[in-house]
Amino acid sequence: MFRHRQYDRSWFSLGFETLELIYHVAVRNMRKTHHNAVLGLVMAIIQSLLMLLVMYFMMSLFGMRRIAVRGDFMLYVMSGVFMFMTHIKAIGAVASADGPTSSMMMHAPMNPIISIMGAALGSLYQQTLAAAVILFVYHAAITPVTIDDPVGMMGMFLLSWFSGIGIGMIFLSAMPWQPEAVSIIKTLYQRINVLASGKMVLANNLPPNRRDWFDWNPLFHTIDQARGFVFLNYTPRYTSYDYAIWFALACILIGLMAEFFTRQHASASWNKRH
Structure with a gap:
């Protein structure tokens, strides 16, 4: 009675079923931290706003406004913080997604x-809404926002998200093997990116020996390219x-292979006490 029955259906119908499942999983993930969906969205906006204000005052305090692009300094900060x-x-979000030993995988x-x-x-929806709300309030209440190439800027926003998926998949595939160690490494990578992302500097202004510190990071490239699309007088x-x-495609490929390998060997009893 409770078995999921397979019917002969078209690929079109199966595609819609998959999209429906993805939608429900996205909603479920958004409700993990906050049972109230609206409160979860408000918290995402507040987190982005706090990070924005901290970066604004930090860069102003240390005199970093003079190395920014000529134009709206707040927009310069936003371009880094949102990415x-x-x-x-x-x-x-991806690293904490349900893995092969999750109880959700028992439901076909x-x-x-x-x-x-x-x-x-779910993560993309939250961050897109947060960025849109903050930009709208800034545009309507403080000063009009002018973006030279909005399509290119949005492309870099999505590319920042896409590269995050690839790195998150590697952490997800390694999580069942060493949960504590992988969790520490993931947190460390996220904290290092506060500086390693290069959101406080311009690549054009860095000397070669300093630029080498950031070149490995895909986020450094997307942030700098985004500023080229946002500001008319900056060309990366x-x-x-x-x-x-x-980089993102390579990480996704590695993550898929590692996830497949982990799925073949993972056991729900690994982390149980004997």
Whole structure:
């Protein structure tokens, strides 16, 4: 009676069923931390706003306004903070998605890929709404916002999220083997990105020996490229969004292979006390 029955259906119908599952998983992930969905969205906005204000006052205090792009300094800070928050939130959401030993995997037709996609889309929805609300309030209440290339800027926003998915999948696949160690490494990576993302500096202004500190990070490339799309008088010369794309695809490929391997060997009894 409770068995999931398989019917002969078209790929179109199966696609809609998968999209429906992803939607419900995304909603479930958004309700994990807050039972009230509206409160969860408000908290996402507050977190982004607090990070924005901290970065604004920190850069003003240390005299870093003079190295920013000519234009709206708050928009310069936003371009870094929004990409950063989207990236690290995607990592956290995907890394904490339901794995192969989760009780959710016992319910057909649920599978880890749907869990990953649902977690990633839930994170993207929260961060997109937070960025949109903050930008609208700033535009309506303080000063009009002018973005040179909104489509390109949005592309970099999505690329920051996409690269976060790839890194998060690697953490997710390693989590069943050493949960405590992987959790520490994930948190450490997210904290390091506060500085390693380069959201407080411009790649064009960095000397080569300092730029080498950031070049490995895909978020550094997406933030710098985003500022090239946001500001008319800034053209990135030392970063490339191609690197971020290939980095994300490589991480996703590694994550998928590692997740498949983990799924074949993971056991719910690994972390049980004997």
